[in-house]
Amino acid sequence: MDKFDIMEEFLLSMKNKIDKVIRKKRRLYFNVKNEDLHTVVSYLFHTMGCRLSTATAMETYEGIEVLYQFSYDPGGSFFCARVIIYDKKNPLMNSIAPIVKGAEWIEREMMELWGIKFEGHPRPESLLTGNHPEGLRVPLRFGRIT
Amino acid sequence: MNKNSIPIGPFHPLLEEAEYFTLIVDGEKVIDIDLEVGWMHRGHEYISETKSFTQSIFLVERICGICSTSHPLACVHAIEDIDNIEIPMRAAYIRTIIGELERIHSHLLWIGLAGHFIGYDTLWMWAWKYREPVLQMFEIISGNRNHYGMMRVGGVARDVNPDAIPDLNRIMDELETKLIMISKAVKDDPVLHSRLKEVGVLSNQAAIDYCAVGPTARASGLKIDVRKDEPSDAYGLIDFNEIVFQNGDVYDKFVLRVLELFESIKICRQCLNELKQVKGPIINNIKEISAGEGIGRYEAPRGEVFHYVRTDGTNRPIRHKVRAPSYVNIPTFQASCKGIPVADALITLASVDPCYCCTERSIKLLNQDYDPVKLDLLKLSREKTELLRRN
Numbered sequence: 001m002d003k004f005d006i007m008e009e010f011l012l013s014m015k016n017k018i019d020k021v022i023r024k025k026r027r028l029y030f031n032v033k034n035e036d037l038h039t040v041v042s043y044l045f046h047t048m049g050c051r052l053s054t055a056t057a058m059e060t061y062e063g064i065e066v067l068y069q070f071s072y073d074p075g076g077s078f079f080c081a082r083v084i085i086y087d088k089k090n091p092l093m094n095s096i097a098p099i100v101k102g103a104e105w106i107e108r109e110m111m112e113l114w115g116i117k118f119e120g121h122p123r124p125e126s127l128l129t130g131n132h133p134e135g136l137r138v139p140l141r142f143g144r145i146t
Numbered sequence: 147m148n149k150n151s152i153p154i155g156p157f158h159p160l161l162e163e164a165e166y167f168t169l170i171v172d173g174e175k176v177i178d179i180d181l182e183v184g185w186m187h188r189g190h191e192y193i194s195e196t197k198s199f200t201q202s203i204f205l206v207e208r209i210c211g212i213c214s215t216s217h218p219l220a221c222v223h224a225i226e227d228i229d230n231i232e233i234p235m236r237a238a239y240i241r242t243i244i245g246e247l248e249r250i251h252s253h254l255l256w257i258g259l260a261g262h263f264i265g266y267d268t269l270w271m272w273a274w275k276y277r278e279p280v281l282q283m284f285e286i287i288s289g290n291r292n293h294y295g296m297m298r299v300g301g302v303a304r305d306v307n308p309d310a311i312p313d314l315n316r317i318m319d320e321l322e323t324k325l326i327m328i329s330k331a332v333k334d335d336p337v338l339h340s341r342l343k344e345v346g347v348l349s350n351q352a353a354i355d356y357c358a359v360g361p362t363a364r365a366s367g368l369k370i371d372v373r374k375d376e377p378s379d380a381y382g383l384i385d386f387n388e389i390v391f392q393n394g395d396v397y398d399k400f401v402l403r404v405l406e407l408f409e410s411i412k413i414c415r416q417c418l419n420e421l422k423q424v425k426g427p428i429i430n431n432i433k434e435i436s437a438g439e440g441i442g443r444y445e446a447p448r449g450e451v452f453h454y455v456r457t458d459g460t461n462r463p464i465r466h467k468v469r470a471p472s473y474v475n476i477p478t479f480q481a482s483c484k485g486i487p488v489a490d491a492l493i494t495l496a497s498v499d500p501c502y503c504c505t506e507r508s509i510k511l512l513n514q515d516y517d518p519v520k521l522d523l524l525k526l527s528r529e530k531t532e533l534l535r536r537n
Contacts, residue, residue, distance in 0.1 A: 025230060026376065027441060051370070052357045053443070053452050054469035069441065069454065073369075076376030078441050102357030102474055128184035140192060 006075050010048065014040055018081075026077040029067075031084065034093045040081055041096045044070045050079060052100045057110040059142050064091050064114060068103075085116065095121035113140045148172060152488065154495075156185050162259070163502040169483070169491055176491055179483045181476060183505055194466035199225055199299060199435060202466060206453070207293055209468065210501055212255065215248040216446030217453070217468070218297035223378055223442025224453040225299045228435055233379075237301035237428045239417040242380040244287065244296050245444065246410040246417075250321075251280040252447035253403045253410075256499045257328065260400060263493050264341050269331065276324045279317045282534060286310050289531045301429025310535070311418050318418075322411050329404050342397035345486065346494030349394055352481035360449020362475045362498045365402050366394035372445035384416045394482075396497040403499075434461070446471055448499050472498065472505045 007028050011021065017040050018030040032040050044050040050070035057066050063086040070079045085091045095118035097104045107118045108127040115138035118124065129139070155166035164185035170178035190209060194202045206217040219241060226233070233241075254277040261269030281291040287306055288294035296302050306314075332338060348358070353366035363370045371388045373381040389405045391398040437459035443452045449471030456465040475498040483494055 024227075027227070029439070051354075051359075053450065054454075054467065054473075056454050056465065056467040058456065058465040067454075069452070071450075073375045076372075080441075100357065101355040102477070105473065105477055106469075126184075128187040130182070130184055139189070 006072060014043060029080045032081045034083055037083055037094050041099050044079055045100050052102050055106045057114040064088060091116045094119050097121050114138060115141060165502050171488055174487045176483050176486050176488060179479050181479060186502055191466055191468060195463055198461045203297055211292055212252050213446050214293045215244050216444050216451045219245060220442045220444040220451040220453040222297045222299050224440045224455040225435060227440030227442055228438045231300055231432060233301050234427045234430060235424050236426050238380040239420050240302045240306055243414050243417045244294060246413045247280055247283055249410045249447045250407055251277050253407050256403060260496055263496050272328055276321060279321055283314055283317055285531050286534050298429055300432040305428050306421055314418055318411055318414060325407050332400060332404055342400055343395055345396045345490045346482045346497055347395045348478050348482040356478045357474050358478050359471045359474055361399055361402050365391045365398040367392045372443050372450050380417060384413055386413050396493055399497045448472055470505055472501045476500050476505060
């Protein structure tokens with residue numbers, strides 16, 4: 001794929017799966033529904049050959065956002081897939097770890113720091129706070145319980 | 147099969163940071179490995195949300211002592227990415243020099259440690275001895291041997307004194323002679339060949355699957371280098387080679403880092419030459435950052451450092467994500483350690499140059515109380531910097 005029209009190519013192929021597209025210089029941010037996440041991630045990782053740089057979770061008043069940042073190294077650009085979970089009491093979404101092995105740790109981290117449950121994760125255990133005293137739960141959420 | 151487990155860590159005399167591995171072995175052979183991190187996590191990302199952008203740069207500089215340029219540089223790239231802020235040319239060259247000097251001292255530190263891990267202590271002493279002039283160069287430029295405090299949104303904090311450029315070039319020439327000696331010692335030594343070749347192989351496919359970065363990925367045939375892929379600062383203006391190997395073993399990772407030292411010297415020389423001609427400001431005056439989100443990255447010595455900053459238009463981030471290269475390189479142990487003898491496990495674990503401070507984004511909070519010893523050290527450091535500048 002030519003690195004110059006890579007974003008156009010992606011937008012054309014995934015136009016029914018993504019919305020709220022924000023295009024900046026070498027950056028493409030877009031929203032994905034949880035049920036379409038696997039299709040989009042599979043296209044980015046397997047078809048385009050993108051690398052998962054990392055994923056970022058944050059809580060807003062609307063819900064909990066998970067932003068997967070995929071790097072397209074030949075073009076030096078980023079494709080950022082945003083999933084918004086509206087149910088804050090029981091945040092649940094699909095894990096991409098079965099598709100991208102490199103997502104295992106970051107999803108485990110988001111699981112413990114944000115309380116998101118990733119369905120289909122091969123090892124849903126704490127990564128960083130496993131040895132912390134009992135009571136430290138979801139430390140980065142609003143109204144965090146410590 | 148008779149399975150046994152060997153715990154390494156969390157505090158182990160051979161490892162310089164807190165880390166915990168469990169090797170599952172059958173006799174002498176490692177059949178599986180379990181990794182446990184979280185011994186140093188102290189909530190850096192949360193602290194950053196309580197700081198202004200300028201303070202955040204100082205904060206991330208203290209995530210790791212070795213990557214004390216990479217983190218602030220990726221952080222300012224992320225903030226600049228929000229508003230597509232350009233920086234002055236002179237600042238671009240200075241940023242590049244600092245970044246490459248960091249690569250030289252980090253690679254020399256790793257080469258020394260790797261030598262020490264396999265019992266080649268002469269190499270350790272050489273590498274650390276010749277790392278010292280690099281720290282002196284930092285001191286000449288920034289006044290500090292570590293935590294240089296050079297990065298600012300829109301440029302750099304300090305200019306390079308034009309009178310210091312001949313001295314910097316001289317130190318660089320002397321260093322290159324010593325590096326040639328180290329390079330020959332590594333490439334020609336039959337003991338190193340037998341100890342490192344075909345040990346801890348990370349296949350090309352495993353590097354892709356685990357999303358490995360930096361020398362770990364390049365030694366396995368992946369052509370990934372932020373300096374080439376998304377050239378920022380002065381990297382798009384200067385000539386250097388991307389070193390890539392195919393075997394993925396510890397030897398390739400070793401030689402790759404040695405060769406990258408020469409590329410870094412080449413980059414520094416070009417930038418110092420440019421600084422003689424390029425005049426002008428070193429920072430653009432940035433008064434505010436708009437609401438939005440930005441991604442910043444930099445090719446640290448260990449690979450891509452990634453920062454994501456989101457802001458609501460105030461002077462502080464509402465989310466600051468930090469991902470260090472070791473965070474994605476450490477899980478590759480699950481591919482590279484399987485099937486090797488226990489004796490090779492340690493050098494394989496060391497081969498990605500793991501940094502646990504970066505991985506867990508720790509931050510050490512110093513006691514704010516009066517500390518006379520600290521003040522004396524500060525005074526001594528300033529006196530030494532002045533002495534270096536005068537000579």
